[in-house]
Amino acid sequence: MADRIINSMKTEFTAKSVNESFARTAVASFASQTDPSIAVIADIKTVVSEAVTNAIVHGYADIEDKQSCIIYIQCKLLESGKLIIKIKDKGCGIGDVKTAMQPLFTTDTDGERSGMGFTIMQSFTDGIKVKSRLGKGTTVTLEKRLNTN
Amino acid sequence: MDITSEKRGDTITAFIKGEIDHHNAKAARETLDSIIETEQPIHFGLDLSRVSFCDSSGLGLVMGRMRKCQTVGSTLIIKNPSVAAMRILEIAGMDKILKIERGD
Ligand SMILES: Nc1ncnc2c1ncn2[C@@H]1O[C@H](COP(=O)(O)OP(=O)(O)O)[C@@H](O)[C@H]1O
Ligand SMILES: [Mg+2]
Numbered sequence: 001m002a003d004r005i006i007n008s009m010k011t012e013f014t015a016k017s018v019n020e021s022f023a024r025t026a027v028a029s030f031a032s033q034t035d036p037s038i039a040v041i042a043d044i045k046t047v048v049s050e051a052v053t054n055a056i057v058h059g060y061a062d063i064e065d066k067q068s069c070i071i072y073i074q075c076k077l078l079e080s081g082k083l084i085i086k087i088k089d090k091g092c093g094i095g096d097v098k099t100a101m102q103p104l105f106t107t108d109t110d111g112e113r114s115g116m117g118f119t120i121m122q123s124f125t126d127g128i129k130v131k132s133r134l135g136k137g138t139t140v141t142l143e144k145r146l147n148t149n
Numbered sequence: 150m151d152i153t154s155e156k157r158g159d160t161i162t163a164f165i166k167g168e169i170d171h172h173n174a175k176a177a178r179e180t181l182d183s184i185i186e187t188e189q190p191i192h193f194g195l196d197l198s199r200v201s202f203c204d205s206s207g208l209g210l211v212m213g214r215m216r217k218c219q220t221v222g223s224t225l226i227i228k229n230p231s232v233a234a235m236r237i238l239e240i241a242g243m244d245k246i247l248k249i250e251r252g253d
Contacts, residue, residue: 020171
């Protein structure tokens with residue numbers, strides 16, 4: 001039986017770090033309509049923050065004019081109580097997704113990134129899909145069950 | 150996010166209050182590094198009891214300060230991590246590497 005979409009939301013914003021908190025709050029607020037636990041909301045905020053931060057610090061790292069760098073978020077709430085969160089950038093893309101997703105892997109050079117973003121996204125959700133093409137961009141799709149009982 | 154610090158004996162403790170994400174981590178790094186550099190305490194405490202949100206940027210912040218402390222001969226002690234902070238430290242196995250203290 002198909003899992004019907006019962007509600008959806010779309011937002012897009014400039015790839016500026018000040019919007020990281022806007023993004024996670026917006027998705028958490030959309031998710032809270034089903035009255036999930038505080039722990040589930042905390043997980044959602046964390047994983048959205050990870051994906052959006054990646055778009056800003058990696059995806060759009062080399063683009064001077066940040067005003068032209070847009071991050072797209074799409075959320076779908078399914079009848080079964082599952083939330084699908086799609087976070088997309090049109091940045092540099094990832095050459096080797098499998099390697100990028102390994103714990104502690106980072107291409108960061110100033111030593112302030114942990115390389116644990118994908119690992120956190122994986123362990124705080126019920127599913128993750130990463131679609132990426134060099135020079136085209138990256139889409140991270142996260143699945144989270146809102147009803148944990 | 151807000152950082153205050155307190156000196157007690159040979160320990161300087163910095164208290165982080167609020168959300169640690171990539172946006173806030175930059176300012177936090179500068180504040181903490183300037184305390185570590187100027188004071189070079191024997192023990193540098195990082196109180197995370199009032200951290201309401203923390204993602205992997207917080208983890209990077211802690212790992213970076215651990216290295217910073219090593220360069221000046223200070224020992225980093227994580228104090229009273231909140232649920233949000235502890236969850237992130239645990240996922241990286243950092244709770245086994247870091248000195249974590251609870252109480253007082
Ligand atoms: N949106 C993205 N665009 C380009 N590269 C990305 C993107 N997201 C992740 N990456 C690559 O994957 C690596 C691992 O990401 P992550 O696990 O979040 O660790 P970190 O952000 O700490 O480096 C990054 O260092 C980067 O090379
Ligand atoms: Mg990351």
